Amino acid sequence: MIEFDLLRTGAARPAAGADDLRRDLELDKIVAAASGGDELVAEVWREVLLLADASPDSISYRQDAVRDALRNRDAVLGLYRIANETVDAVRRRVFLFRPHDPAVVVHEAVNGLEVMVASLRDVLAVLKSTAFSSEAFRQMSKSVLDNINDEFLASAQELVKVLRFENGVQFSVRIGELNSLEDPVLLVPRKGESNILSKVLRRDEYVYRLDPRDEAGAYILDDIRKWVLANAASTIFKAFKHLDSFFQDLRRQLAFYVGAINLSGYFEKLGLPAAYPRLSKGALKFSGMHCLSLSISAGSRPVPYDLDVEAEGGFAVVVTGANRGGKTTFLKAVGQSLVLARAGLFVPADEFALPSTGAVYTHFPRREDRTLSYGKFEEEVKRLSAIVEGLRRGDYVLMDETFSSTNQVEASVVAEEVIAALVDSGVNVFYVTFLQDFLNRFLDRYRERAVLLVPEVRQDGTRTFRLVRGKPTPGYALDIWRKYMAA
Amino acid sequence: MEYLSILGGRGRRIDEQIAHDLRIHELLGDIFGKRNDDFLRSLYLEQLDNEEVAVFRLNVFRDLLKGEVLDAVAEFVERVNKAVRILETEKDAYEEHRIGMHVDAALIYTEAVETAWSRLRGLPIESEGLASFTRYLGEIAGSEKFRELGRRAREAAEARDQIKIRVWIEGDRIRVTREEHGEDLSALVDSLFSRFKGDGQGAEVKYIKTTGDASHIHAAILRGAFKMYRTQYDILRRFSEDFPSFIDDGIASFAKEAEFYLIYINYMKSLEQMGYRFTIPSFTDGGIYVRKFYNLLLAKRGSSVPNDIQTDGSRRIFVITGMNSGGKTTFATSFGQIVFLSKLGLPVPAVEAKIPFFSSIMTAYPVEEDVEESLSRLELDVVRAKAIIERADSRSLVIANELFSNTTSDEGLLLTRLFFEELAKRGSYCLFVTFLHKAADLDGVITLVAQPSPEDPERPSYVIAPGRPPAEYMAARIARRYQLTYGKIREVVK
Numbered sequence: 001m002i003e004f005d006l007l008r009t010g011a012a013r014p015a016a017g018a019d020d021l022r023r024d025l026e027l028d029k030i031v032a033a034a035s036g037g038d039e040l041v042a043e044v045w046r047e048v049l050l051l052a053d054a055s056p057d058s059i060s061y062r063q064d065a066v067r068d069a070l071r072n073r074d075a076v077l078g079l080y081r082i083a084n085e086t087v088d089a090v091r092r093r094v095f096l097f098r099p100h101d102p103a104v105v106v107h108e109a110v111n112g113l114e115v116m117v118a119s120l121r122d123v124l125a126v127l128k129s130t131a132f133s134s135e136a137f138r139q140m141s142k143s144v145l146d147n148i149n150d151e152f153l154a155s156a157q158e159l160v161k162v163l164r165f166e167n168g169v170q171f172s173v174r175i176g177e178l179n180s181l182e183d184p185v186l187l188v189p190r191k192g193e194s195n196i197l198s199k200v201l202r203r204d205e206y207v208y209r210l211d212p213r214d215e216a217g218a219y220i221l222d223d224i225r226k227w228v229l230a231n232a233a234s235t236i237f238k239a240f241k242h243l244d245s246f247f248q249d250l251r252r253q254l255a256f257y258v259g260a261i262n263l264s265g266y267f268e269k270l271g272l273p274a275a276y277p278r279l280s281k282g283a284l285k286f287s288g289m290h291c292l293s294l295s296i297s298a299g300s301r302p303v304p305y306d307l308d309v310e311a312e313g314g315f316a317v318v319v320t321g322a323n324r325g326g327k328t329t330f331l332k333a334v335g336q337s338l339v340l341a342r343a344g345l346f347v348p349a350d351e352f353a354l355p356s357t358g359a360v361y362t363h364f365p366r367r368e369d370r371t372l373s374y375g376k377f378e379e380e381v382k383r384l385s386a387i388v389e390g391l392r393r394g395d396y397v398l399m400d401e402t403f404s405s406t407n408q409v410e411a412s413v414v415a416e417e418v419i420a421a422l423v424d425s426g427v428n429v430f431y432v433t434f435l436q437d438f439l440n441r442f443l444d445r446y447r448e449r450a451v452l453l454v455p456e457v458r459q460d461g462t463r464t465f466r467l468v469r470g471k472p473t474p475g476y477a478l479d480i481w482r483k484y485m486a487a
Numbered sequence: 488m489e490y491l492s493i494l495g496g497r498g499r500r501i502d503e504q505i506a507h508d509l510r511i512h513e514l515l516g517d518i519f520g521k522r523n524d525d526f527l528r529s530l531y532l533e534q535l536d537n538e539e540v541a542v543f544r545l546n547v548f549r550d551l552l553k554g555e556v557l558d559a560v561a562e563f564v565e566r567v568n569k570a571v572r573i574l575e576t577e578k579d580a581y582e583e584h585r586i587g588m589h590v591d592a593a594l595i596y597t598e599a600v601e602t603a604w605s606r607l608r609g610l611p612i613e614s615e616g617l618a619s620f621t622r623y624l625g626e627i628a629g630s631e632k633f634r635e636l637g638r639r640a641r642e643a644a645e646a647r648d649q650i651k652i653r654v655w656i657e658g659d660r661i662r663v664t665r666e667e668h669g670e671d672l673s674a675l676v677d678s679l680f681s682r683f684k685g686d687g688q689g690a691e692v693k694y695i696k697t698t699g700d701a702s703h704i705h706a707a708i709l710r711g712a713f714k715m716y717r718t719q720y721d722i723l724r725r726f727s728e729d730f731p732s733f734i735d736d737g738i739a740s741f742a743k744e745a746e747f748y749l750i751y752i753n754y755m756k757s758l759e760q761m762g763y764r765f766t767i768p769s770f771t772d773g774g775i776y777v778r779k780f781y782n783l784l785l786a787k788r789g790s791s792v793p794n795d796i797q798t799d800g801s802r803r804i805f806v807i808t809g810m811n812s813g814g815k816t817t818f819a820t821s822f823g824q825i826v827f828l829s830k831l832g833l834p835v836p837a838v839e840a841k842i843p844f845f846s847s848i849m850t851a852y853p854v855e856e857d858v859e860e861s862l863s864r865l866e867l868d869v870v871r872a873k874a875i876i877e878r879a880d881s882r883s884l885v886i887a888n889e890l891f892s893n894t895t896s897d898e899g900l901l902l903t904r905l906f907f908e909e910l911a912k913r914g915s916y917c918l919f920v921t922f923l924h925k926a927a928d929l930d931g932v933i934t935l936v937a938q939p940s941p942e943d944p945e946r947p948s949y950v951i952a953p954g955r956p957p958a959e960y961m962a963a964r965i966a967r968r969y970q971l972t973y974g975k976i977r978e979v980v981k
Contacts, residue, residue, distance in 0.1 A: 001682050102694050147682045156679060168657025172666040175650050178573065179587025179709060180700035187653065187669040206711030210659035218659065220704040223696055225656050230694035235673040238690040239680035246683045378965050385969035391980045414966050421976035
């Protein structure tokens with residue numbers, strides 16, 4: 001049997017909150033750059049980028065295959081083109097709009113088989129002349145070449161001819177309950193029986209000829225013919241579907257790599273660095289990392305970010321500081337790189353090491369959250385609660401101003417409890433917040449496992465839009481009190 | 488001997504408004520499923536006036552609920568009905584078909600009778616209804632005429648099994664020959680293309696024949712087959728000639744009437760699979776003692792919280808108060824359904840049920856919007872109360888839901904008190920659902936309250952229990968409600 005899996009995405013379950021992730025991290029922009037308008041590439045990319053599960057093995061499997069595809073880009077693009085053209089040709093020539101008419105199914109499916117058997121020859125030619133190096137592509141090539149040879153192609157073409165049923169259908173049948181005909185089995189037509197005269201004269205044959213005026217009879221005969229074809233139609237349709245899904249699978253899986261080839265070109269054009277992420281236990285480290293979606297929108301290379309956090313099992317990166325400091329862009333950049341890393345792709349950074357391959361979740365403000373009210377607070381809490389339900393150790397949660405829909409005193413209490421519980425549970429949290437109580441208390445309690453990032457402000461007061469390590473602002477209240485009291 | 492009806496007797500059709508209030512049509516919808524049988528449906532709407540008939544039926548249920556009796560009866564009924572249907576259709580069939588249909592009907596019928604008799608005679612049957620039928624069955628099965636029927640039908644079917652033909656359809660010509668050593672074309676396709684992966688899902692071409700199996704064309708093919716297989720044909724043909732009709736009238740009636748029991752047991756099973764129980768009610772001379780009864784409609788659609796209700800009969804008016812959406816109406820309707828079912832002679836959804844054999848059920852539920860404006864809503868309530876009082880006796884069950892709620896609570900309470908006094912005079916039973924908490928303080932009533940959930944006083948538990956009407960409830964903290972506490976998160980994240 002021909003089996004291959006260029007993606008190794010398992011059951012490809014979309015992550016919970018995948019819609020939020022897609023929107024919050026502006027993944028559509030990245031997908032658009034990779035797909036270059038090819039809807040299939042876009043679809044596969046969305047699927048792989050939003051995977052709920054990505055094991056380290058599956059990630060390095062895809063990374064190798066991405067490297068291989070970039071090296072053998074002509075072969076990959078060539079196979080993709082053959083698969084695409086085949087699927088399109090089948091779509092043009094095969095009309096299975098009445099899948100319950102077996103005669104139509106057989107006729108149309110055989111049309112499709114004819115097209116696809118011919119395309120298999122082209123696939124074989126490409127595979128025979130390409131030396132892949134990755135496990136993914138090598139296995140695919142081997143499986144196809146092991147199962148399809150010229151002999152197979154010849155038999156398949158012969159069978160397609162028989163399935164046209166140019167001399168009617170022949171079948172065996174029994175008499176079952178209520179004297180109904182049952183167990184029809186479509187038979188390979190017997191040779192020599194086309195000589196009508198010799199058959200008619202034989203005694204062991206009964207011939208019934210439909211009266212030309214018997215329209216009902218003609219209709220029934222057609223019905224019987226379809227009934228006989230129905231079982232065979234399932235098998236033929238199945239054969240068609242098998243072959244069709246071979247081409248569908250092939251082009252679908254290749255689409256991911258076609259996207260990688262496109263994005264690689266895009267990186268080169270923008271001068272973005274490309275690093276293949278590596279797993280590094282207990283540390284998150286990146287340097288020169290860019291926000292890809294911003295880069296795509298701006299058509300340039302935006303401000304890079306650096307970070308080096310050591311944390312065994314769960315850490316918090318808390319970001320605070322004045323508005324327009326690029327905090328949300330930072331969250332997006334981190335999220336996008338994590339998502340690309342899990343997909344097995346290169347990321348826009350000089351270096352990127354991540355501590356786990358857990359799923360990524362975002363809790364960003366919805367537009368309607370901007371006012372303070374318990375109704376809104378409840379909505380926020382409800383949304384966060386839904387995320388928490390699916391969380392596992394090693395996952396990443398990116399939170400942008402969560403709990404800001406109520407006053408900061410009580411919001412801080414909730415925030416502290418939630419973030420502490422997440423970090424203690426081994427979840428990695430990125431949290432952009434203005435909650436002062438939270439910042440002071442949490443960063444003090446978790447100083448070993450949390451860092452604070454603030455926008456960089458130069459001596460002369462200009463902003464760089466970079467983020468640097470900071471400390472919670474100390475309380476000035478007492479100072480002020482004393483100052484005035486002293487006065 | 489003569490056949491004695493397994494139904495024991497018939498009843499009177501329930502009032503349409505009461506059926507509506509108690510949601511009987513929805514209940515029957517669940518019980519009947521897709522089945523459309525007017526005879527059965529009308530039986531299910533007939534409330535029995537006679538306690539003895541109800542007991543007769545419940546005794547049949549007692550027997551049937553022993554699994555083996557049920558299996559034997561269900562299988563029997565299904566087979567007999569099938570044979571009857573075949574004989575019906577046979578009348579219009581071509582001879583080539585008819586000779587086979589007749590054999591099949593006979594095979595099904597004889598097997599049905601033989602199997603049922605041999606099974607039922609060995610089982611401990613206690614009900615009058617089934618014991619009488621078993622004796623009847625034995626008489627039929629033992630007759631010489633019946634045995635000969637079975638032997639000849641089997642012989643004919645064997646002959647038919649020997650026939651296998653090859654048919655070649657080309658244009659307007661059909662040719663039939665004996666078939667030997669043909670090669671399966673689908674198998675060939677499969678062996679060539681199965682090397683391509685795929686589950687073939689959605690490839691199933693399920694063709695539904697539009698012309699049936701019994702046309703003149705089919706008959707022509709059969710004619711060809713019979714020409715090739717002459718001996719087998721003669722055996723089939725002679726069977727029909729020798730046994731023109733064979734189904735006994737008493738057996739045919741039983742097959743029809745027994746569905747009354749079978750359809751309900753099927754329904755019971757579907758709920759029992761979900762963990763719910765049924766019990767055979769027993770009839771008291773005044774007391775009510777029902778343990779863990781539940782709502783059938785809710786149970787079927789997910790979950791239903793069980794409740795108890797009891798009185799020794801000295802007090803007969805139940806006032807049901809408590810939180811909104813707390814299950815008060817469901818409680819009252821469920822009890823009404825239990826009484827309805829008991830008056831059909833059917834097992835009821837509870838763990839234990841002792842109730843009077845009620846003479847009638849009367850209801851007063853909130854009326855829908857499109858009521859004529861000639862009366863005010865309050866007036867309408869009073870009119871309905873009066874109608875109830877006029878018909879109520881010491882074996883009536885009255886279910887009132889938010890009656891007298893269309894006025895001030897003082898006035899509503901006054902009317903409620905007057906209503907209760909009238910019912911008490913007649914010794915009627917009443918379930919009175921109301922948000923007038925003070926109704927629970929009226930003389931001689933049993934007060935039941937919809938209880939809040941012990942975990943969350945903001946939410947209902949759907950438990951209705953004796954007690955005082957509640958004071959206000961407090962709202963819980965939002966974050967805690969959504970499980971966002973340190974402890975909960977630590978528990979959830981693995």
